[in-house]
Amino acid sequence: MSKSNFSRRKFLSTSLLTTAGLGALPTLSFASSNNTPSLAGEKVRLGFIGLGRQAMGLLNNFMRNPAVEVIAGADVYEVKRERFALRTQELYKARGSAAPKISLSHDYRELLDNPEVDAVVIASPDHWHGLMAIHACEAGKDIYLEKPLTFTVKEGQMLVHAVRSNNIVLAVGSMQRSAPNFQHAVRMVQKGYLGKIKTVYANVGPDPFPKAVDYEAQTVPAGLDWKAWVGPRPNMPYMPDLNPPISLDPVENEKAWGAWRWYKNTGGGLMTDWGAHMFDIAQWGIGMDRSGPVQIIPDQGDQPLKYTYSNGIEMLVAPFDDRRQGVKFIGEKGWITVSRGAYDSSVDACKREFTREEFGFGAHHVDFIDSVIMRKEPMVPVEIGHSTCTVCTIGNIAHELGRSLIWDPKAETFAGDWEASTMLHYNYENGYKI
Known part of the structure; x- marks a missing residue:
C-alpha cells in the first residue's frame, strides 16, 4: 500500500472512527488468533518509542506480521538504540527480506516528525506515557500504548480528548482481552x-515503594541522557535498577525489569x-x-x-x-x-x-495493525484503558x-x-x- 493511499484512507475514514469511539461498543468481542493482516498487501510502518526490555518483546511480536515494517526507534540511552537497530535487522533477515535503513533518534519528537512513520509503539516508563502519546496524537500517528495508560488521571482525560479530536487509532497493551x-x-x-x-x-x-529520590545516586552510564529520562518529573538520582544497563560487547541484556515501576515518583x-x-x-x-x-x-x-x-x-x-x-x-x-x-x-x-x-497474546498485536489499516476501533480503545x-x-x-x-x-x-x-x-x- 502506498503512503498516499494509506493517508487517503485514514483521512476518509476519520469520521467513522470518531463516531465509533464516542458510541457504545459491543460488550464482548473476540480477536483473531493468526498473524495475517485483514487486508493482504497493505503495510503499516512502525516507529518504537522506548527501547527497553518490553519493547524488545513487542518488536519480535509485531515483526511476525507481514503487514508491519519497522523503520524507526527512539530512546535516550544510546546502547539501546544500537541494540534496537541490530535486532530489527536480524528480524528482517529472518523474514528473508532486506532491512530498510532504521532511523534512530535520541528525542522521540524527531521520530514523530518523520512523515514515513504511520504509527508508534510507546513502551517508555509510565511517567512518560501521557505526554508522549498526546504528542503522537498531535503528530497524526496511530498508537499502541503500553499499560497503564497514563501516570495521572488528568493525563488520561487529556489523552482521551487528544485521541478523539485527532481521529487516532489508539490500542492499549491490555493484551489479556485477546x-x-x-x-x-x-x-x-x-x-x-x-x-x-x-x-x-x-x-x-x-x-x-517510597520515592526514588530517597536513595543514593550512582554514576550514570555512558550514553544515557538521565535528565531526558527523568523528563517532567522532579529531578532524582540515577540508580541502575531504574534503567538497567545493557551491553552489546559482550552481549548482556537487562537482568530485570526497569524498577521505575515500583517507585512512587515514576510508577504506581x-x-x-x-x-x-x-x-x-x-x-x-x-x-x-x-x-x-x-x-x-x-x-x-x-x-x-x-x-x-x-x-x-x-x-x-x-x-x-x-x-x-x-x-x-x-x-x-x-x-x-x-x-x-x-x-x-x-x-x-x-x-x-x-x-x-x-x-498466548499474539492476537492483540495483530488486532492493532488490523485496526490501523481498516480504521476501526481496537480491542482495548483509549476510553477503556483510561477507566x-x-x-x-x-x-x-x-x-x-x-x-x-x-x-x-x-x-x-x-x-x-x-x-x-x-x-x-x-x-x-x-x-x-x-
Missing part, C-alpha cells in the same frame, strides 16, 4: 452462568503494573468498562483494599486460591477464576480446557491518604475531598508542559 481464557471467563459471567455477581477478587500486589507499584491487567478484566466482566467504582476503602488490618460499584458489587484487592495474579468472580451459583495460563470454575457449564497455544488506569490510580491515592474516598466515575472527581483531588495530577517540571 486471550481466549480471559474472554471465556468474561463471557460466562456476562451470560449469567454464575448468577448475580456479588464479589470479585483481583490479586495484583501492593502500592509503590504492582497496583498499576498488574492492576492495569486484572482490574481491566474485572471491570469488563461486571459491565463497568468506561466507568468505575463509587467508593474506595483502603486496606485496614485484615480488610483488603475494597472498591464498591454502583450496582453493589465489591472488588477486593487480595490473593485468592493459589495466590497468583488473577481474577475471581463469585456469584450466587458459583465462581470462576482466571489468570495467565489458567482457568477454572465451580460451575459445570462454565468449564473448559485450553491448549497451551491458546494462552482501568483510573481505578489503579485512585486506589493508590486512597491507600496513601489512609481513608475512604467517594468517587464520581462520570465526572471523574472525588466528592468533597480537596486533598485527594490535588493528587489526580502533578505540576510538570524541567520545562515540560501538557
Whole structure:
C-alpha cells in the first residue's frame, strides 16, 4: 500500500472512527488468533518509542506480521538504540527480506516528525506515557500504548480528548482481552452462568515503594541522557535498577525489569503494573468498562483494599486460591477464576480446557495493525484503558491518604475531598508542559 493511499484512507475514514469511539461498543468481542493482516498487501510502518526490555518483546511480536515494517526507534540511552537497530535487522533477515535503513533518534519528537512513520509503539516508563502519546496524537500517528495508560488521571482525560479530536487509532497493551481464557471467563459471567455477581477478587500486589529520590545516586552510564529520562518529573538520582544497563560487547541484556515501576515518583507499584491487567478484566466482566467504582476503602488490618460499584458489587484487592495474579468472580451459583495460563470454575457449564497455544497474546498485536489499516476501533480503545488506569490510580491515592474516598466515575472527581483531588495530577517540571 502506498503512503498516499494509506493517508487517503485514514483521512476518509476519520469520521467513522470518531463516531465509533464516542458510541457504545459491543460488550464482548473476540480477536483473531493468526498473524495475517485483514487486508493482504497493505503495510503499516512502525516507529518504537522506548527501547527497553518490553519493547524488545513487542518488536519480535509485531515483526511476525507481514503487514508491519519497522523503520524507526527512539530512546535516550544510546546502547539501546544500537541494540534496537541490530535486532530489527536480524528480524528482517529472518523474514528473508532486506532491512530498510532504521532511523534512530535520541528525542522521540524527531521520530514523530518523520512523515514515513504511520504509527508508534510507546513502551517508555509510565511517567512518560501521557505526554508522549498526546504528542503522537498531535503528530497524526496511530498508537499502541503500553499499560497503564497514563501516570495521572488528568493525563488520561487529556489523552482521551487528544485521541478523539485527532481521529487516532489508539490500542492499549491490555493484551489479556485477546486471550481466549480471559474472554471465556468474561463471557460466562456476562451470560449469567454464575448468577448475580456479588464479589470479585483481583490479586495484583501492593502500592509503590517510597520515592526514588530517597536513595543514593550512582554514576550514570555512558550514553544515557538521565535528565531526558527523568523528563517532567522532579529531578532524582540515577540508580541502575531504574534503567538497567545493557551491553552489546559482550552481549548482556537487562537482568530485570526497569524498577521505575515500583517507585512512587515514576510508577504506581504492582497496583498499576498488574492492576492495569486484572482490574481491566474485572471491570469488563461486571459491565463497568468506561466507568468505575463509587467508593474506595483502603486496606485496614485484615480488610483488603475494597472498591464498591454502583450496582453493589465489591472488588477486593487480595490473593485468592493459589495466590497468583488473577481474577475471581463469585456469584450466587458459583465462581470462576482466571489468570495467565489458567482457568477454572465451580460451575459445570462454565468449564473448559485450553491448549497451551491458546494462552498466548499474539492476537492483540495483530488486532492493532488490523485496526490501523481498516480504521476501526481496537480491542482495548483509549476510553477503556483510561477507566482501568483510573481505578489503579485512585486506589493508590486512597491507600496513601489512609481513608475512604467517594468517587464520581462520570465526572471523574472525588466528592468533597480537596486533598485527594490535588493528587489526580502533578505540576510538570524541567520545562515540560501538557
